Amino acid sequence: MTDAHYHLVVNHFPIIGTIFGLGILTVGMFLKENTVKNVSYVLFIVSAVFAAFSMGTGEGAEEMVEEMPNIGKHIIHEHEEIAEKLALVLYLLGVVSLLGLYTNVKNHSKAKLISFLALTVALVAVFLAQQVGTTGGEIRHTEIRKDYKATNTSTNGDNED
Numbered sequence: 001m002t003d004a005h006y007h008l009v010v011n012h013f014p015i016i017g018t019i020f021g022l023g024i025l026t027v028g029m030f031l032k033e034n035t036v037k038n039v040s041y042v043l044f045i046v047s048a049v050f051a052a053f054s055m056g057t058g059e060g061a062e063e064m065v066e067e068m069p070n071i072g073k074h075i076i077h078e079h080e081e082i083a084e085k086l087a088l089v090l091y092l093l094g095v096v097s098l099l100g101l102y103t104n105v106k107n108h109s110k111a112k113l114i115s116f117l118a119l120t121v122a123l124v125a126v127f128l129a130q131q132v133g134t135t136g137g138e139i140r141h142t143e144i145r146k147d148y149k150a151t152n153t154s155t156n157g158d159n160e161d
Contacts (some may be wrong), residue, residue: 002060002061002064003057003058003059003060003061003063003064004057004060004061004064004065006053006057006060006061007054007057007058007060007061008061010050010053010054010057011050011054011057011058011136013046013047013050013054014047014048014050014051014054014086014087014090014129015129015130015132015133017043017044017046017047017050018043018044018047018090018093018122018125018126018129019126019129020043021040021041021043021044021047021122022040022119022122022123022125022126024036024037024039024040024043025037025040025041025044025115025118025119025122026119028040028115029115029116029119034104034111037100037104037115038100038101038104040097040118040122041097041098041100041101041104041118042097042101044090044093044094044096044097044118044122045094045097045098047090047093047094047125048090048091048093048094048097049094051086051087051090051091052087052091054083054087055083055084055087058080058083062076062080065139065140071139071140075135075138075139076139078135079132079135079136079138079139082128082131082132082135083132083135083136085128086125086128086129086131086132089121089124089125089128090125092121093118093121093122093125096114096117096118096121097118099114100114100115100118
């Protein structure tokens, strides 16, 4: 397998894991259940690890597709820039999550504060994850690009004259 294959395999988890983690953390905070919050923390940590894998395979994937027709370096560069920001936020979220796990296990007085910090960082991460997913999809899916113009709208392949 190539870096492009590996990138496609690992790049979805940081996005999906962060979205699920945010939902689970929100429920855990609402229910005041440390066990539920701990599940979200583990998801955030795993998302950060997969973000590192995704960043590690992204350069090789870029090299393989940047010269393909309808791709363009500008689209890839935009995706790369946002992905780097997301990765940094996910690394921070992973550290905050480790702290959250620790404070929950120790019943530390700062556990609630750490939960709110994780929630805030996760909200930023989900915002960036949406942008990363969209710009990544635009690399090969020209139909979702803002400037997409359908040249043939016929669905059956017949030319209507």
